[in-house]
Amino acid sequence: MYARDLFTGLGPTFQTANYLAPVGMFNGADPFRAGALFLPTYGGPPPTVGVGQQVWGNFDPVGFRGWQIGVTAAGLIIAQYGTGAAYVSATFNPGARLLRRWCYAEMLYNDGSLSLFVNGALAAVAAGADLVPRIPSAAVVGGYSSSLDGACFGLISGVTYTEAGTSGMDPYETGSEIARTGQVARPVGGVQPQFSWQVPFYNLEGSALWVPATGDVPLTLNGAGQLTSKAVASNAWL
Numbered sequence: 001m002y003a004r005d006l007f008t009g010l011g012p013t014f015q016t017a018n019y020l021a022p023v024g025m026f027n028g029a030d031p032f033r034a035g036a037l038f039l040p041t042y043g044g045p046p047p048t049v050g051v052g053q054q055v056w057g058n059f060d061p062v063g064f065r066g067w068q069i070g071v072t073a074a075g076l077i078i079a080q081y082g083t084g085a086a087y088v089s090a091t092f093n094p095g096a097r098l099l100r101r102w103c104y105a106e107m108l109y110n111d112g113s114l115s116l117f118v119n120g121a122l123a124a125v126a127a128g129a130d131l132v133p134r135i136p137s138a139a140v141v142g143g144y145s146s147s148l149d150g151a152c153f154g155l156i157s158g159v160t161y162t163e164a165g166t167s168g169m170d171p172y173e174t175g176s177e178i179a180r181t182g183q184v185a186r187p188v189g190g191v192q193p194q195f196s197w198q199v200p201f202y203n204l205e206g207s208a209l210w211v212p213a214t215g216d217v218p219l220t221l222n223g224a225g226q227l228t229s230k231a232v233a234s235n236a237w238l
Contacts (some may be wrong), residue, residue: 009232011154017221024136028081030131032162034056034106035159037103040101041154055105056159057140064084065082065134071154088114089114089126090114106160111130113125114128117171119238120178141159160184185213206221208220
């Protein structure tokens with residue numbers, strides 16, 4: 001009863017058009033947390049996913065560097081980072097709830113420990129060696145593939161990134177507040193993300209810059225400008 005009737009998200013073609021952070025920023029300094037408010041799939045029947053999709057990050061699957069929040073080929077929500085020799089992954093299986101269900105996925109990295117929160121609830125924990133940053137690189141909203149085996153990839157409504165100061169942010173409070181308001185930058189009673197980017201309601205399609213909701217770093221449109229804005233009901237959550 002408190003949620004917005006509609007969320008607005010960007011999608012669904014992220015391979016040829018996406019938003020980039022400045023090179024060298026948001027590499028995953030220890031500690032950090034990153035989040036993404038997104039719809040894993042959008043439209044059509046439940047897909048056979050078949051291919052991985054990055055939502056937010058600068059992950060290098062070949063060199064085992066960087067980090068990401070994404071969707072695996074099997075349809076799992078994933079938080080992941082590279083140690084330079086291997087991947088460390090924490091996953092959540094949304095099962096049959098994947099289609100047209102909103103998800104606020106947040107990853108917390110601290111001294112090799114990786115935690116994945118989904119809508120404020122701790123979903124998985126994994127431990128490994130230290131994260132090896134992907135330098136130089138640009139963190140990107142989107143990337144990887146433009147579709148999931150012919151079914152459209154979902155919509156991204158907002159992303160966040162915070163370095164240090166992570167202990168002052170309560171994942172449950174943040175996740176539940178985002179579920180209530182549909183805004184990644186407005187946790188009530190908690191600490192705001194250091195950086196966040198929120199899709200204005202029907203007001204970002206094709207924009208050259210994605211102006212931050214918190215912080216002072218805009219994201220830059222990369223590609224052919226094929227991103228579109230869509231509004232989807234907010235009353236369905238993973």
